[in-house]
Amino acid sequence: MEKAQKLWNDCLSVIKDNVSPRSFQTWFEPIKPVKLKSKILTLQVPSQFFYEWVEEHYVELLKKTIQKELGPQGKLEYSVVVDNHHSNQKPFTVKLPTTDKKSIKNSAVAMPIDLNQQTPIRNPFIIPGLKKVNVDSQLNPNYAIENFVEGDCNRLARSAGYAVANKPGGTAFNPLLIYGGVGLGKTHLANAIGIEIKKNHPNKTVLYVSSEKFTHQFIDSVKNNTQNDFIHFYQMIDVLIIDDVQFFAGKEKTQDVFFHIFNHLHQNGSQLVLTSDKPPVELQGMEQRLLSRFKWGLSADLQAPDLETRIAVLNKKMYQDGIDLPKDVVEYLAYSITTNIRELEGALISLIAQSSLNKKSITLDLAKQMIDKFVKNTAREVSIDYIQKVVCDYFNLPLELMKSKTRKREVVQARQIAMYFSKQLTKSSLATIGAHCGGKDHATVLHACRTVNNLIDTDKRFRIYISDIEKKINLS
Ligand code: ADP
Ligand code: MG
Secondary structure, three states: OOOHHHHHHHHHHHHHOOOHHHHHHHHHOOOOEEEEEEOOOEEEEEHHHHHHHHHHHHHHHHHHHHHHHHHHEEEEEEEEOOOOOOOOOOOOOEEEEEEEEEEHHHHOOOOOOOOOOOOOOOOOHHOHHHHHHHHHOOOOOOHHHHHOOOOOHHHHHHHHHHHHHOOOOOOOOOOOEEEOOOOHHHHHHHHHHHHHHHHHOOOEEEEEEHHHHHHHHHHHHHHHHOHHHHHHHHHOEEEEEEEOOOHOOHHHHHHHHHHHHHHHHHHHEEEEEEEEEEHHOOOOOOOEEEHHHOOOOOOOOOOOOOOHHHHHHHHHHHHHOOOOOHHHHHHHHHHHHOOHHHHHHHHHHHHHHHHHHHHOOOOOOHHHHHHHOOOOOOOOOHHHHHHHHHHHHHOOOOOOOHHHOOEEEEEEHHHHHHHHHHHHHHEEEHHHHHHHHHOOOHHHHHHHHHHHHHHHOOHHHHHHHHHHHHHHHHHH
């Protein structure tokens, strides 16, 4: 038991460096090491869902880490706590051997994923009789084009991707360079293009590789004196997808070899798809001749997702995972997380995980707590102006009326509600609030707050107004 704990602590410190703090908190902190026996570490996880998630997303990392700590014979077993709500049974455990199939599959392909830095990498390019068809394309099947939600933010890149997928090498979009900030879908789209090409043109050799991996392979080939194999391998690819080319910046030798491969492929009508976190002009440390090649084709950007796209992404993800969340929760997520689709997904996952771990159903309150904890580090304060706008929208009143001195009944009530929320949700003084709402004094604001409180206690319909408006304000 102690041995297991110690080993797991060592593993955790490695894992921590390899996943985001949020993933670590969500997926690794809840794991308990139960025993370590003949190089098999048994971990207890809180649910079947949890187990599946960890296996699906972190199997490589776990394997790598365990083998680093225990040597190549290191193995992992899971024990899932099964909690039966309807009976008083105690939790019991089932043993599930880790699905080794996945990793075996990955290490048998032409380009093995290096699980263990200590063992020398089998050079992928000197496999005798390597035929084109043997190249594993390294595409991630989860990143299908059907799963890539279309929106204003990505329309150009997406349709260029489609065009390329239909006629790889046969459009003006060669290379196709997809650029955009982190978490906006570059890797997803690049994979989607590859998957479509494989579907439309089964005979074409497609290869997805990160520029980091490309660089490492190149360095190894230099070390092993197999540079020619390396170059030949890449030159026989029909569709080469290189992710995050900004990583090449400052790496002259790698750029040089890539330049030659690029030219060869381009001349032979092979398709190149590149992604980058910056537009070509801003790629510093990149050779001019390479940059000018990038500009031969099309550079299409992915922008921050608009609200509709964010909601659509959440809906799609929920549909895929067979989860159903209340509409207000989905909207809250989409309103709160605006810059990055990866974060949006992360928040959704954390939310589901939280609710499955705590066995609570997902409510707006839970969503807010979670978002505050995981995502929003700085609580934003809503402004009086914003509150007024929401209230006016709700009652369908022009904003000028609220700010005017009119004493029309419906305006007075809306104004009182705005004052009430301003008092509750902002740090403004009564006088400031009054000044914003038709030049009233602090006593009027105080009176408004009391009136609203009274009505909440006594008038059912009014109570509904207030809770509706409150929701809308919180969605800001
Ligand atoms: P990048 O490579 O630009 O950093 P990724 O391609 O890794 O971003 O995308 C981050 C996450 O967001 C992935 O899980 C991806 O599936 C998802 N994603 C990005 N764009 C979309 C989209 N348009 N529709 C659906 N999911 C998306
Ligand atoms: Mg990426």
